[in-house]
Amino acid sequence: MAYDVTPYTDAREAVDSTWLNRFTLDPTRYSHLFVICGPFTPAMAVQHESIFGRFKHCVHIGVNLTMVEALATFNPFEVLLERDSDRTVRADLSFREAPSRVPVIGLCLTGFQREYGDRHRGALAEEKLRRLIKNSGAAVIEMDTSVPAAMNRFGLSNAAQFESICARLDAMLTTQLHGMVLALKNGIPTIAIDPVAGGDKVTRQAHKLGWREVFEPDQVSDDDLLAALTRCLSEAGRADAGLVRDRAIASLDGFDEELAMALQARPDPGLRDDLIPKVGMVLGLRKRFKAWKRRRRAQSRV
Numbered sequence: 001m002a003y004d005v006t007p008y009t010d011a012r013e014a015v016d017s018t019w020l021n022r023f024t025l026d027p028t029r030y031s032h033l034f035v036i037c038g039p040f041t042p043a044m045a046v047q048h049e050s051i052f053g054r055f056k057h058c059v060h061i062g063v064n065l066t067m068v069e070a071l072a073t074f075n076p077f078e079v080l081l082e083r084d085s086d087r088t089v090r091a092d093l094s095f096r097e098a099p100s101r102v103p104v105i106g107l108c109l110t111g112f113q114r115e116y117g118d119r120h121r122g123a124l125a126e127e128k129l130r131r132l133i134k135n136s137g138a139a140v141i142e143m144d145t146s147v148p149a150a151m152n153r154f155g156l157s158n159a160a161q162f163e164s165i166c167a168r169l170d171a172m173l174t175t176q177l178h179g180m181v182l183a184l185k186n187g188i189p190t191i192a193i194d195p196v197a198g199g200d201k202v203t204r205q206a207h208k209l210g211w212r213e214v215f216e217p218d219q220v221s222d223d224d225l226l227a228a229l230t231r232c233l234s235e236a237g238r239a240d241a242g243l244v245r246d247r248a249i250a251s252l253d254g255f256d257e258e259l260a261m262a263l264q265a266r267p268d269p270g271l272r273d274d275l276i277p278k279v280g281m282v283l284g285l286r287k288r289f290k291a292w293k294r295r296r297r298a299q300s301r302v
Helices: 010-015 042-047 114-119 122-136 159-166 177-185 201-209 222-232 235-251 255-262 281-301
Strands: 032-040 059-067 079-081 104-108 139-143 171-174 190-193
Touching: 104 122, 104 177, 122 171, 122 190, 122 222, 139 159, 159 177, 171 177, 177 190, 177 201, 177 235, 190 201, 190 222, 201 235, 222 235
Parallel strands: 032 059, 059 079, 104 139, 104 171, 171 190
Antiparallel strands: none
16 A cells, blocks of 8 residues: 655654655544554644644554553544554554664763863864764664763763673774774774874774774765774774784783883983972962862861
């Protein structure tokens, strides 16, 4: 049977390019109206007069609806195959739909880093990564490495939570060094855009690890990123990420011994003679006052 689909609101037309605007439909072309999914109340019928008033002549069939009012007092349907009402409850019809799968991608972005001044390109990098997600049709989980949870935009409070999500991704997109490192540590292929023009710590780390999917925001194109995502989502991409992890772990052999040797070093305060510039009396008093306030706040929390 031929049919047309129209959503309740104009904004939802963007969900599917075949959906039509309800105001452009000619009611005389239709014999049946299916009302599908969600709670249904008398107020909804009034609110959407453009549908229920103009299509009053059609046979109305309610499908997968939650009928909020008792059916004895409100049931405008000739046929009602409800999800739930005071008459019956059915399993939601989405159970009958064959599952569709798309890649699941993490997105981990750094904020503005003032230490890089006008070299910082984080906003441009974010724009390109978000456009990649849109163009690829992948599902995205936004992530943040900041702790504690009160500072984390997505409520993550420790490394275990971040890495547990990482390990379940198909790929990671990031502008952050530890977004890249923790993903690769878990064998997850990563597209990294260094947010600093000319490349900085993200690029240096990727080169050290032998990971090739690292880019500069000013130079990488949308096509470059889409090709990189295709590589990352391949079996070869997953295998390469595992090899990078293994090489990184091997490269740190002997670090414990180096750290143990560091504990044998003798102090040399002269190295820090010029570390903190001398300040005037007024600024010095301000700094001392701020330090005193911090101590008071810390003591009050104990």
